[in-house]
Amino acid sequence: MGKKPAAQRGEDGSKSMDRISNLPQPILHHILSFLSQKEAIQTCVLSKSWRYLGSTRPNIEFCESHFRSGRKKEKEETFLSVLDKTLQGYHDQKLSIRKFVVEMPMVDSRPISFLEKWIPIVILDMGVKSFSLSFRLQESEYFDLPSIVFEAESLQELYLERCELNSIDNVMLKHLQTLCLQRVYITEETFEKILSSCPLIENVSLLGCKGFKSIKVNKPHNLNYFAFNDTYELYKKQDNVIRIEIDVQTIKTIRIVGCLNWIHHHIYFPHLSCLFLSRVSLSSESFGFFSCNFPSLENLTLHYCFGFKEFHLLSRSIKHLRVCGMKKPIKATVDAPNIRMFKYEGDNIPQSITFTTTSSEWKSNIILWSYSDFDYHASSWFHKLHELLMALSQSEISLKMPQERRRNQKIEDPLSLVPTDINNYGGGFYKPVVVENLSVRGYYPYSSFPGFLRCLFRICRPRYISQCLYLDAHSEWEREEKQLTEFLLVILLIKKNMRQYVWLQDLEEVSMEEFDENGQELHPLDMINVRLRLKWRE
Amino acid sequence: MVTTDEKGPLTAKKKSVIIRSCDGDEFLVSESAAVLSTSLKKILEEKEDRLIHLSDIDNKTLAMVIAYLSTHADDGLSDDLKRSFDQEFVSGKEFDVLKYLVLATDTLQVTCLCYTVAKKMADIMKNKLVEWVRREFDIQNDYTPEAEAEIRRLDAWAWDDRQLEDD
Numbered sequence A: 001m002g003k004k005p006a007a008q009r010g011e012d013g014s015k016s017m018d019r020i021s022n023l024p025q026p027i028l029h030h031i032l033s034f035l036s037q038k039e040a041i042q043t044c045v046l047s048k049s050w051r052y053l054g055s056t057r058p059n060i061e062f063c064e065s066h067f068r069s070g071r072k073k074e075k076e077e078t079f080l081s082v083l084d085k086t087l088q089g090y091h092d093q094k095l096s097i098r099k100f101v102v103e104m105p106m107v108d109s110r111p112i113s114f115l116e117k118w119i120p121i122v123i124l125d126m127g128v129k130s131f132s133l134s135f136r137l138q139e140s141e142y143f144d145l146p147s148i149v150f151e152a153e154s155l156q157e158l159y160l161e162r163c164e165l166n167s168i169d170n171v172m173l174k175h176l177q178t179l180c181l182q183r184v185y186i187t188e189e190t191f192e193k194i195l196s197s198c199p200l201i202e203n204v205s206l207l208g209c210k211g212f213k214s215i216k217v218n219k220p221h222n223l224n225y226f227a228f229n230d231t232y233e234l235y236k237k238q239d240n241v242i243r244i245e246i247d248v249q250t251i252k253t254i255r256i257v258g259c260l261n262w263i264h265h266h267i268y269f270p271h272l273s274c275l276f277l278s279r280v281s282l283s284s285e286s287f288g289f290f291s292c293n294f295p296s297l298e299n300l301t302l303h304y305c306f307g308f309k310e311f312h313l314l315s316r317s318i319k320h321l322r323v324c325g326m327k328k329p330i331k332a333t334v335d336a337p338n339i340r341m342f343k344y345e346g347d348n349i350p351q352s353i354t355f356t357t358t359s360s361e362w363k364s365n366i367i368l369w370s371y372s373d374f375d376y377h378a379s380s381w382f383h384k385l386h387e388l389l390m391a392l393s394q395s396e397i398s399l400k401m402p403q404e405r406r407r408n409q410k411i412e413d414p415l416s417l418v419p420t421d422i423n424n425y426g427g428g429f430y431k432p433v434v435v436e437n438l439s440v441r442g443y444y445p446y447s448s449f450p451g452f453l454r455c456l457f458r459i460c461r462p463r464y465i466s467q468c469l470y471l472d473a474h475s476e477w478e479r480e481e482k483q484l485t486e487f488l489l490v491i492l493l494i495k496k497n498m499r500q501y502v503w504l505q506d507l508e509e510v511s512m513e514e515f516d517e518n519g520q521e522l523h524p525l526d527m528i529n530v531r532l533r534l535k536w537r538e
Numbered sequence B: 001m002v003t004t005d006e007k008g009p010l011t012a013k014k015k016s017v018i019i020r021s022c023d024g025d026e027f028l029v030s031e032s033a034a035v036l037s038t039s040l041k042k043i044l045e046e047k048e049d050r051l052i053h054l055s056d057i058d059n060k061t062l063a064m065v066i067a068y069l070s071t072h073a074d075d076g077l078s079d080d081l082k083r084s085f086d087q088e089f090v091s092g093k094e095f096d097v098l099k100y101l102v103l104a105t106d107t108l109q110v111t112c113l114c115y116t117v118a119k120k121m122a123d124i125m126k127n128k129l130v131e132w133v134r135r136e137f138d139i140q141n142d143y144t145p146e147a148e149a150e151i152r153r154l155d156a157w158a159w160d161d162r163q164l165e166d167d
Helices: A025-032 A037-045 A072-092 A110-125 A147-151 A188-196 A284-293 A372-376 A378-391 A420-428 A446-459 A474-497 A502-506 A524-529 B009-014 B038-046 B059-073 B079-090 B095-108 B111-125 B130-136 B145-154
Strands: A059-063 A099-104 A130-135 A157-161 A178-182 A203-207 A214-217 A225-229 A243-246 A253-257 A261-263 A274-278 A299-303 A310-314 A320-324 A331-335 A341-346 A352-356 A363-368 A396-401 A433-440 A460-467 A507-514 A530-536 B016-020 B026-030 B051-053
Touching: A025 B095, A025 B111, A037 A059, A037 B130, A037 B145, A059 A072, A072 A110, A099 A110, A110 A130, A110 A147, A188 A214, A284 A310, A352 A378, A378 A433, A378 A446, A433 A446, A446 A460, B016 B038, B026 B059, B038 B051, B038 B095, B059 B079, B059 B095, B059 B111, B079 B111, B095 B111
Parallel strands: A059 A099, A099 A130, A130 A157, A157 A178, A178 A203, A203 A225, A214 A243, A225 A253, A243 A261, A253 A274, A274 A299, A299 A320, A310 A331, A320 A341, A331 A352, A341 A363, A363 A396, A396 A433, A433 A460, B016 B051
Antiparallel strands: A460 A530, A507 A530, B016 B026
16 A cells, blocks of 8 residues: 555456546545536546546536636526536436535526426435525526425425525425525515424524514524524615524524624523624623523624623633624623633724633733724823733733734834833833734834834733734735845844843843744745744743 | 443443454454444444454555544544544545545445545545546546547537646
């Protein structure tokens, strides 16, 4: 094993014993099922034994983007004729399709008759387990889905996008476990009917759907995942408040985005471990409710939530708490004996955070997106940051400031912005907080950067410093790299040039090291994986 | 539950079985690990034998499958750790090693590992030219040029943009 056997001729000299073709057909089909439709079809030319493997694999996955050449109209023609030919092939050979994934283009009414012909065959005769159908349609256009889809007893997963579910009489989805509806038009009655007729359903997602004013999730006995996303409607009229009621004891994960009225009161979720709320209106009382009624809650994320200025959270179970995008600085008291990770992301520094925990090993991750406050009130900004760091000083702190470069604005020297009294703030006795990782975007030009660091080092003692980089845009690469090198030099030179600063007497050593764990050799292009290690006097 | 020896049913969970590869090496495996393979589970339910002989799995492959089973039977490991173990498990393995693994996991019905390995094998073929796949796997092209051109013509849609790597 491990050696590459040379191709051998079989005894009859006709068949070659290569490294792959002699695998049993079901295994080859399994491997081919991970390729795209196009790649699977291409394997037909490998050799004669591969002639029909790719075109008989147990899954069909077509999307318009696979058809690249030709004009729009032409592409859609090809799409329909190739799909038709493919399905006909499976039908003629009585092959089964486990997974059916089709993203339909819609030019005129032909796809409708096409689907009316094929959906019943795929659903009823081909034993499909996973069915996914989506359409490229304009806003408020929906495909009227044949109700026969809901009669597929073998179906385990159903994904629909841009469909309209009307007049569904018979729901026989006895084995359905996952239902995902995206931009689907569905009424309350239909939704409830589907849920109550799927005894094994575990995962339900409603993303950007319309046609209802309230959603009740109270029937399924095995439901453990529920996701609701209403952000597609976010910037439209807000009188259309949707009520969501979830009353399923088995639920483990709830993700709600943009729902304006989440009815959760008087409901006890003994197994809920993950709660993700985004753009949801909450009150301070909601937190008391979480504390009492979700005894297994381990992950709580509050993402752009509103309606409260402060919260008090008491939870023995909570391990990961993430607060992100608060509009105004919040006040928070968290009593979480088993906390492992606290993450705060936002434009502003919280007004106050108090952590009570017996957890000995926990981390906190602070990401401050901009320094907008800093530009106007530098000294109070540093003061607030110090208070935040002090509140989290029992944890291993990581502080990240990926400040945006203000290219078109006048770049001011932060040194001039920082009043001299920062050194004397609170009598000049700031207790610097140990920060494990400090990641900064750096200032441009770098001549002003030491001024910023000077203040930062008054309040914290970072053990490592690295640079936040955004490297997605290729054109930016060279510039970023140059900046990074400058940035590192600035810090390395700090000791020499900044003797006048008080904190410098505590800084014993600055060294540069690679922090990529793959153990690759240091290379100029890998400067991204370099950080500074700072050793402070104890 | 198998209770063939004097220890009785209560300790049955901690009992071990011996699995012998086709080249004669024997592996001591906890029963809780062995039953993660649907085939081994069936054998253990049907027979009282504590020695299972696998006539078509070699010792190196078997050792890898058993390492996988033991890791996944370890209650002390979190699901995250198990997932990262799975990723490590297939990364960097040669195609031929994966081939024996996929055959073994298919025989033993270890569904999760079979899925991971098959996916890894597909990843190797992904975004590659037909010529690369033929060369890499020593596939003898037994089509005449005309026959191959004809197949390409029949499924012309699949060949309309070839910009894949050929290294």
